[in-house]
Amino acid sequence: MSHYPHLLAPLDLGHVVLPNRVLMGSMHTNLEETKDWNRVAAFYAARARGGVALMVTGGMAPNREGGVFPGAAGLFTPADIANHRVVTDRVHDEGGRIAMQILHAGRYAYGPDCVAPSAIKSPISPFPPKELDxxxxxxxxxxIATAAARAREAGYDGVEVMGSEGYFLNEFLVTRTNRRTDRWGxxxxxxxxxxxDVVRxxxxxxxQDFILIYRISLLDLVPEGQTWDEVVTLAKxxxxAGASILNTGIGWHEARVPTIATSVPRRAFAWVTKKLMGEVAIPVITSNRIxxxxxxxxxxxxGCADMVSMARPFLADPDFVRKAAEGRAEEIAPCIACNQACLDHTFAGKISTCLVNPRACFETELVLEPTAAPKCIAVVGAGPAGLAAALALDRRGHTVTLFERGARLGGQLNLARQVPGKEEFHGLVAWFETMVAKCGIALRLSTEATPDMLSDFDAVVVATGVRPRDPQIPGQGAANVLSYIDVLTGAPVGARAVIVGAGGIGFDVAEFLTQTGQSPTLHLHDWLAEWGVTDxxxxxxxxxxxxxxxxxxxVTLLQRKPEKxxxxxxRTTGWIHRAALQAKGVEMIGGVNYEAVxxxxxxxxxxxxxxDPRLIPADTIVLCAGQESDRTLAERLAARGCVVHVIGGADVAAELDAKRAIDQGTRLAATL
Structure with a gap:
């Protein structure tokens, strides 16, 4: 009997039966813009092989003015069609199905030729749109219709028409962006x-024998957004007009409410999709933080939906569906919704990937093949860098021993998961524990590795992490001065706290110290109230x-740098952290010198x-003044002539950067 009878049930669309209820939602990865179609095909083929019922590509522009940015990919020429056929053929060879998203960005297009229903500039783009006649x-x-026809010619199984998130079609639907007085407004x-008209x-x-998904905005989350009656009327x-499926869109990109970040509760908007169930006869898909x-x-x-859309979870693990079907859900690498390697990369014009799985979108480049020369390798430090290296080395066939001075795996991840809104890190640590237990790694917890213990290994990977930087403030030895480690591991803090350092750790500690009771991320009703979301x-x-x-x-948050x-x-989550702390009354001050405690x-x-020397009143002062690499062991080993590879925070102490650490550990393992 299936562990997931609803998830793995087939879905009959009339002309085709999908094998389960899982859609891989659209993600713009910038892969198509590389023009390396084998690489694009490898990405989608891996997800098809993993068992997802239907995939949707990143947004393809229907024309130049509708592209998200100049040069955005689309189906403009016969050569484009042939290139996309490389992708669809590979997907079909793996038994999968794939639809192409047609995305007209409207006033969100990052270029001077953008167009919209009215000439109203978006707050997230520098270019005012031209009003269409x-x-x-x-x-x-x-x-748009031509793009759909070309998608069929290119071998796609369907198209998704993007009608939500504040893009072109959505802009026509709301008076906020449509001030027309003709037959279009x-x-x-x-x-x-x-x-x-677009759908028809x-x-x-x-x-008729082609999947047509319409991405409908159920909750605009902007002033002058659609009423619920308008949403239902549009859905019907x-x-x-001919849609096969309705897919849920939540929030415009300019909304003041986060919709997919890690602090958003799981399945936070499924209740909205449930309201639409029964209003239409075609299948309805729910999305966001599943x-x-x-x-x-x-x-x-x-009964919240007929199908679920998951996007980033398929970056974290392309075999999500297959593992679930085989009863191996605990082995699914978890999406922690951090945005650091996916959306942050996308909006920076870089190739998207995944903090948890750096092979995502790099399947043809970062290859973990079995080694022809197995070695005995010690990995010292079971934080994200060491864990990633150890697992990848084991996968390749090396004999790995993992040393950790602490009593459990995770390193600095164990601090991150104490922060309200970062509860997903619990799942990441649990996944690492599961995978280490299931593979051939010899684990040595509560063990301080020494050069003598490591002398017989062929190579040593040092991932000993970081230690807090000493800001050398006169008087910092006082009893009421704590490090961020003290605070996040339970040290008592007074009613007035001053945080020294406003980087990522400082913001995390500020969120930790201002939280009353349980995190709203774990209580949907509280989270909705906090951000002002309602029925x-x-x-x-x-x-x-x-x-x-x-x-x-x-709480007062201080930094030396004279900037905000x-x-x-x-890039895509910083505004959420700033807004959350401002709502809690946190005072943020830049450009200060720390004179004395x-x-x-x-x-x-x-x-x-x-x-302007002044005293900032505080019962407790928390030091979050950055980190320094802990390279002591690496230096002692190098002095003995050992083969040493230094990764993660021990290599570069840049905040608590799990993305860089996991990527570096995996890439090192691919070369040894």
Whole structure:
């Protein structure tokens, strides 16, 4: 009997039966822009081999003005069609199915030729759009339909028409971005005209035996968003116009509410999709923060949707579905929704990958083949770098012994998972523990490795991590001065806290210290209230005034750099951390000098001239002033002439960078 009877049940679409209820949602990885079609094909083929029922590509532009950025991939020429055929053939060879997403970015297009229903600039793009006239609108509809026809010619099994997230079609639907007074604006009937014409024309272009997914915005999360009645009316009309499936979209990119970051509760918006169930006869897909088979199964069993969309979980583990079906769910590498290697890379114009799985999108480059010369290798340090190296070395056939001075695996991950909103790190540590236990690695916990213990190994990988940097503040030896390690491992903190250092660790500690009770990430009702999200039947767009809980204590966050604190946090998540702390009343001050710890608090001054000396009152002062590499063991081994490889924080002490650590450990293992 299946562990996941709803998740693994087939879904009949009429002309085709999908083998399970799992959609790999669209992710723009920038792979298509590399023009390396074997690499693109390898990425999708791996996910098809892993058992997903249907995949959706990253957004393909229907024309130049609709591309997310200049040069965005699309199907513009016969050569493009032939290149995409390389991908679809590989997917079909693996028994999979794949649909192409047609994404017209509208005013979100990052280029001067962007177009929109009205000439209203997006707050997240520097380019004001051109308002389309009748001929321009007809061109966009025709180009989208042509893209769909070309997708069929290229061998795709379907298309997804992107109608949510604040992109082009969504922009026509809301008065916030559609101020037109002609037949394309004003009444709901007029505002719906464009998306419905697109669906009809696409269906005409591809025929009946072709999957047509419409990505519908159920919750805009912006002022002047759609009412729930408007959403339901649109859904029914899209079904009538010829859609095969409705896929859920949540929130515009300019929304002040996070929708997919790790601090968002799991399945946070499945309740919205459930409201649409029964309103249409075609299958409805739910999405956002569904990252385990158990969560997906519960969503389906509760009738929230007919199918689940998971995107980033297939970066973390292409074999997600196969492992679930084989009863090996604990072996699924977890998506922790960190955004660090996927969305942050995408928006920086880099190839997307995954913190947990650096082989994602690098399948043809980062290859872990069996070694022809097995060695006995010691890995010292069971943080993310050491764990990644040890597992990859074992996979390749080396004999690995893993030494860890602490009593458990995880290293600095064990600190990260104490932070409210980072509960997903619990699953990552558990996965590492599972995989180490299942493979041939010899584990030596609570063991301080010495050069004598390591002398007989063919090579030693040193992943001894970091130690806190000493900021050398006069008086910092006082009893009320703690390190971030002290705080995150349970040391008591007073009612007024001052944090020295406003990097990623400083922000994490500030969130830890301001949290009252349990994390809202674990309690959906509290999280929705904190960010101002409500039932779209009661408020247009599902948006109301946020009601965050009062902070547990007063916190001041300081940094030496004379810039806005948090400026260098993650590209797609930094704003969330800043907004969360501002809502909790955290004072953030840059450009300060730390003069001395005094009985009443921390004395600081401003700027290079050390002006405006003042005392910031504090009961507790927390040092988060960065880290230094712990290279002691590596230096002692090198002095003995041992073969030593230094990775992770021991190599570069740059914040708590698990992304770099895991990537470096995996890549080293591929070369030994």
């Amino acid at each position: 009748e001929a321009g609108i007809e061109k966009q509809i025709a180009d 004003g009444s709901l009937e007029n505002r719906m005209r464009l998306p419905l 024309r696409v269906r005409q272009a591809v025929g 009309a899209v079904e009538e 990252n385990t088979p158990d969560v997906a199964e519960a969503v389906l069993a509760e 779209p039947e009661t408020a247009r767009g599902g948006l109301v005034e946020p009601k965050p809980e009062a902070p547990a204590r007063a 604190p948090g400026r260098n946090l993650g 005094e009985p009443g608090g921390l004395r600081v001054s401003s700027g290079p001239g050390r002006e």
